[in-house]
Each structure stands twice: as structure tokens, then as C-alpha cells.
Amino acid sequence: MKFKKAEPDATRNAYNCNYRNIGYIANHPQAPWEPPMKTFTLTDLAHRSGEVAQAAHRGPVAITSRGKRTFVLIAADQFDAISGSSGRRALHVDDLGEQEASEIMRGLREAAEALENG
Numbered sequence: 001m002k003f004k005k006a007e008p009d010a011t012r013n014a015y016n017c018n019y020r021n022i023g024y025i026a027n028h029p030q031a032p033w034e035p036p037m038k039t040f041t042l043t044d045l046a047h048r049s050g051e052v053a054q055a056a057h058r059g060p061v062a063i064t065s066r067g068k069r070t071f072v073l074i075a076a077d078q079f080d081a082i083s084g085s086s087g088r089r090a091l092h093v094d095d096l097g098e099q100e101a102s103e104i105m106r107g108l109r110e111a112a113e114a115l116e117n118g
Contacts (some may be wrong), residue, residue, distance in 0.1 A: 021098045
């Protein structure tokens with residue numbers, strides 16, 4: 001990967017990084033198109049929870065304990081996207097309560113009538 005040589009008065013690139021460090025960034029596993037994950041300590045989480053939550057809305061946040069990554073905090077929509085879950089649950093028909101079963105049957109009848117009527 002080749003980078004344009006820095007102009008004398010341009011000391012930072014679009015990723016707010018000194019051009020001297022560009023070799024590190026180009027060879028980093030999360031090279032510049034995917035910025036590194038924001039990191040907070042457990043103490044930060046306790047004292048700066050608002051800032052941690054805002055960072056999690058922008059992307060995954062690493063939570064460290066004693067210098068080691070312990071948790072990764074992500075927004076609920078990101079979790080749903082990677083887990084394939086939409087917050088919905090599936091039940092077996094035998095597990096439905098009387099009210100749930102009648103609501104489903106009513107909905108099925110309405111859908112069948114709508115199909116018949118075009």
C-alpha cells in the first residue's frame with residue numbers, strides 16, 4: 001500500500017494521525033479504514049458511564065481490567081445484527097397462552113380473508 005508523501009504544512013492525515021506513524025497504521029490489522037476500538041477501564045465505566053455509552057453507540061468499546069480486555073460493549077442494534085436476533089422470540093404452539101393463541105388465530109383469519117378478497 002503506497003501513501004502520498006506529506007506536504008510540509010500538512011502534519012496530520014484524515015485519521016488524525018501523524019504521518020510518521022503511517023507505517024504502523026498501514027500494517028496494523030485494523031488499517032486506517034477501520035479505526036481501532038475505543039478502550040475504557042472498569043473504573044472509567046463506573047465514573048464516566050455516559051461517555052462510555054456514547055462511544056458504544058459509535059462502535060464497539062473494549063472494557064479492560066488490569067490492562068487486559070475483559071468485555072466488549074456494543075449497541076443493542078449492533079448485537080441484534082451480529083447475533084441474528086431481532087428481540088423477537090419463537091414459541092411452540094403448545095406453549096402459547098389462551099389469549100396469545102386467539103390473537104394469532106384472529107390474525108391468520110384476517111390475512112386469509114384479505115387474500116381471498118384480493
